Amino acid sequence: MSNEATTLHAHDAHAHMDSHGHAHAHGHEHHEQHFITKWIFSQDHKVIAKQYLISGIIWAIIGALFSVFFRLQLGFPDSTFPIMEKFLGHWAQGGKLTPEFYYALVTMHGTILVFFVLTAGLSGTFSNFLIPLQIGARDMASPFMNMLSYWFFFISSVIMFASLFVQTGPAAGGWTTYPPLSALKEASLGSGLGMDLWLISMALFVVSQLLAGLNYITTILNMRTKGMKMTRLPLTIWALFFTAVLGVLSFPVLLSGFVLLIFDRHFGTSFYLSEIFIGGKALSHIGGSAVLYQHLFWFLGHPEVYIVMLPGMGMASEILSTNSRKPIFGYLAMIISLTGITVLAFVVWAHHMFVTGMSPFLGGIFVLLTLLIAIPSAIKVFNWLTTIWKGNIRLNVPMLFALGFVSLFISGGLTGIFLGNSALDLHLHDTYFVIAHFHLVMGVSAFFGMFAGIYHWFPKMFGRFMNNTLGYIHFFVTLGGAYLIFWPMHYEGFAGMPRRYYDYSAWESFKQFSTLNHFISTVVIIVFFAQLLFVFNFFMSIFKGRKVTSLNPWGSTTLEWTTPLHPGHGNWEGEIPTVYRWPYDFKEDGNGNDFIPQTVPLRDGEEEH
Amino acid sequence: MSGLIVTALVILVFIVIYQIAKASELATIIRGEENVKSQTNRLMAWLMVAFFVLGMIGIWKCHEALIGKMLPESASVQGDHYDSMLIVTLILTGFVFFVTQALLFWFIFRYQQTEHSKAFFYSHNNKLEVLWTTVPALALVVLVVIGLRNWFNVTDKAPEGSMLVQVMGKQFNWLIRYPGADGILGKTDFRLMDDATNVMGLDTNDIAAKDDIIVQNGELHIVKQHNVQLVINSRDVIHDVGLPHFRMKMDAVPGITTTMWFTPKFTTDEMKNKTGNPDFVYEISCDQMCGKGHYSMRGTVIVQTENEFKEWLSKQPAYYTGMLPAPPAAPAGAAPATADTTGAGAVTMAH
Structure with missing residues (x-):
């Protein structure tokens, strides 16, 4: 391996990674059986986790780049950017984005980040990595199914990526792809082949998530080590467990919605279509309901928000507790609130549909249920605050991200109270207020949970630390940037500025925000580069990071830190340790340590938590 | 080429930052990890x-x-x-x-952690x-x-005596229909729609449809202090009638009729005075993604006094009168001046 520290080198290195504990989907130049089974078609949950993580990072770069492109259009509607033509070809002729492709970019940005990054990349990575390690299992219940789940995701990714290059462009009807817009070729360029590929890709994605989710649930329920009662599970595992439950119960509904949409598109059915006159002619479809799709979509769509949020909640709990050297406050309350969120997540979906003309009575019920879900969320926030209260706080990079997670979750969560109240949603629906709300709460906040997790478990994943200084820069630029970008958007939303507009300059009511849009776009570009800094740090640290020398660098109580520095397939050499206590025993152990690992038996007369 | 240079520059900057970061990490080890850790903290x-x-x-x-x-x-x-x-x-x-x-x-x-600080064990x-x-x-x-x-x-339910107006969305503008003298919106059928002669698919067998007035320039005229009920639907994909100044919003869904009602408080002219903006106008924004022209799907609301409104309305011909002499199908390219469909509709109405 050469000594030059360049990104090119990092790419090169993919081909030589045998000795470095890192697998990459594209590294298939090597065909020795050994290499392929170890790094490509691996059944080791730790390798699969890394595959998910690296795929997620690649998708995140693409998705973020798309947002830079459309923010250029929004911030500088009168300028041209020749560099965009290099990337997008005729979709940005002369450096000016076309409206069609603007909508395609918005759609793909949403799809990529919600599904490929914050679902697959987030829970895919950490469920795979942490479940066996933290419950004390050698691998998943079905390692083979686990491998399949990654490869379904991979094929789904390839198809989605390919859809970017079809002549009529990728899907362009928004990430929610409401019919009839998404059902009729006449309605939009993006509703052509691009939409078919989108649907196929998403169907495979659902398959991948189901395979993964069933495996996670089974593993957690059946494969815990001796002594690992459910009430001794770390909160990460509880959160990942409920994430999987949400996915398994709601993704099939989404799939059914997609299947019906495919039927409407190609086989002449009218599930979603009725009384449509388009392209100069009346269609024969009659009797369908466009709103039906929205019900099916949001029946997943809302739980999806929690699929994105829960892993971050779990990891933040773990990291806050570890770095405050203090048990998580209200362990049981945290589990109960997670349960509450999971149950309620299934009965709030129609709050996305208050202005579809649904029955006002039903709307009222959904207001009630939606605001109810604020209660468990509030409990979690207060418990996190009490966890760090009177702690002994170490402000390392993962801890900062976990604290940032809490801050962003508060900011983004509170605005949910506006949108969940139908009477207020009447004006705010589909404005920038919504953009600000969900980006803070399930976009940036979930990302902060993910970053916290990556910085925290990187030593376990790769046997090295990520660079601290870069981590600190990454943290402050991202946190500051997130607020600078999304805070002012609330104002645009109060002013009624609709989302998904390509240009506001012709609107008397919204054009006064052009300076603000300009400002926001500038910050977006800066934040984007800060994320590249993270990516750079990530890949460089895999090969060049400071080596981990102690087994338990953070002083954690959980089982993953009892494995060898570079755990092989099977995780523990010799027997799997037995668990004797709950995962947050941050108290004097009598030998000068301020924590007692789960594997230490209770002392005489010591009462279990 | 310039793209390549920019990329190279970015990579270079990253390397420099990384080297500095790396150096600071090395310094940490030299100066004693614990010491630096507490400083950083x-x-x-x-x-x-x-x-x-x-x-x-x-x-x-x-x-x-x-x-x-x-x-x-x-x-x-x-x-x-x-x-x-x-x-x-x-x-x-x-x-x-x-x-x-x-x-x-x-x-x-x-x-924050300091040399002698200790955490307080407090679990619930x-x-x-x-x-x-x-x-x-x-x-x-x-x-x-x-x-x-x-x-x-x-x-x-909208109060008795509300003014009834239909708003129909289409890619990418709004069609507004008034019920005419009988106060009843006549029947429509999407199979009768035609961009040139029957934009909303009026069923002319229905007597109530014959005096209906259709406004195609996206202007919704309503009366100050008079309740107005909008009957909303769509011809093609889902749109949304967004009225930010009135704090109202409702989807326009093909095949489904939705409604919304409200009471306007100020005429457009009064609002111009209030805001001190001579260009002020109430706008209808489409708030549901509807295709490439979504951002330009703009309508306006003109709030008038009772008299102004009556005067305006009296000048609007019933749509049916424009449909009567069904214009012969013009050969393509024969009428260059009326290339867009809205223009064509307006011409037929003027007959």
Whole structure:
């Protein structure tokens, strides 16, 4: 391996990674059986986790780049950017984005980040990595199914990526792809082949998530080590467990919605279509309901928000507790609130549909249920605050991200109270207020949970630390940037500025925000580069990071830190340790340590938590 | 080429930053890890405090800069209730926001790890937890009560005597239909639609349809202090009638009819005076993604006095009169002046 520290080198290195504990989907130049089974078609949950993580990072770069492109259009509607033509070809002729492709970019940005990054990349990575390690299992219940789940995701990714290059462009009807817009070729360029590929890709994605989710649930329920009662599970595992439950119960509904949409598109059915006159002619479809799709979509769509949020909640709990050297406050309350969120997540979906003309009575019920879900969320926030209260706080990079997670979750969560109240949603629906709300709460906040997790478990994943200084820069630029970008958007939303507009300059009511849009776009570009800094740090640290020398660098109580520095397939050499206590025993152990690992038996007369 | 240079430059900058970062890490080891760790910890705690203070200043500055760009006073009676509810919600959530964020950042600073600091083992307290379950619950009950009261008010049946107007969305403009003298919107059928002669598919066998007036320039004329009920649907994909000045919004869905009603408070002219903006206009924005022209799907609402409205209405011909002499199908390219369909419709109406 050469000594030059360049990104090119990092790419090169993919081909030589045998000795470095890192697998990459594209590294298939090597065909020795050994290499392929170890790094490509691996059944080791730790390798699969890394595959998910690296795929997620690649998708995140693409998705973020798309947002830079459309923010250029929004911030500088009168300028041209020749560099965009290099990337997008005729979709940005002369450096000016076309409206069609603007909508395609918005759609793909949403799809990529919600599904490929914050679902697959987030829970895919950490469920795979942490479940066996933290419950004390050698691998998943079905390692083979686990491998399949990654490869379904991979094929789904390839198809989605390919859809970017079809002549009529990728899907362009928004990430929610409401019919009839998404059902009729006449309605939009993006509703052509691009939409078919989108649907196929998403169907495979659902398959991948189901395979993964069933495996996670089974593993957690059946494969815990001796002594690992459910009430001794770390909160990460509880959160990942409920994430999987949400996915398994709601993704099939989404799939059914997609299947019906495919039927409407190609086989002449009218599930979603009725009384449509388009392209100069009346269609024969009659009797369908466009709103039906929205019900099916949001029946997943809302739980999806929690699929994105829960892993971050779990990891933040773990990291806050570890770095405050203090048990998580209200362990049981945290589990109960997670349960509450999971149950309620299934009965709030129609709050996305208050202005579809649904029955006002039903709307009222959904207001009630939606605001109810604020209660468990509030409990979690207060418990996190009490966890760090009177702690002994170490402000390392993962801890900062976990604290940032809490801050962003508060900011983004509170605005949910506006949108969940139908009477207020009447004006705010589909404005920038919504953009600000969900980006803070399930976009940036979930990302902060993910970053916290990556910085925290990187030593376990790769046997090295990520660079601290870069981590600190990454943290402050991202946190500051997130607020600078999304805070002012609330104002645009109060002013009624609709989302998904390509240009506001012709609107008397919204054009006064052009300076603000300009400002926001500038910050977006800066934040984007800060994320590249993270990516750079990530890949460089895999090969060049400071080596981990102690087994338990953070002083954690959980089982993953009892494995060898570079755990092989099977995780523990010799027997799997037995668990004797709950995962947050941050108290004097009598030998000068301020924590007692789960594997230490209770002392005489010591009462279990 | 320039792209390549930029990329190279970015990579170079990254390498430089990385090398500096790396060097600082090495320095850490030389200067003694524990020592540096505690210094960094103190620095980060200060930075977090700085972040909080700057953030609060930023919030204030942002407010100052943007408050003048908000919507004017609500132009509908219902919007007044909306605004007061918004203020209540803002105050309540704003309070929670400031308290929790302040606690978060204060705790970070106050309880940072120092040489002799110790954590306080505190794993749960049922009383506290019950407290912060019930207090938010009660606050939410207040919001739900206000919310549902407003919600059921605006979604209730439109009062007797409301003016009836149909708004139909199509890619990418709005068609407005008035019922004419009989006050009844005549039957329509999407199979009768035709971009040149029958844009909304009027069923001319229905006597009620014959005096219906269709406005194709996206102007919705309504009367001050007179309840108006909009009957909303769509010809093609889902649109949404967004009326920010009236604090109202409703989807336009093909095959489904939705409604919305409100009471306009100020005429457009009055609002021009109020805002001091001679270009002021009530706008209808499409708030549901509907295709490439979504951002340009703009309509306007003209609020007039009773007399102004009557005068305007009397000048609008019934759409049916324009349909009667069915124009012979013009060969392509024969009428270059009426290339777009809206223009063609307007011409037929003028006959």
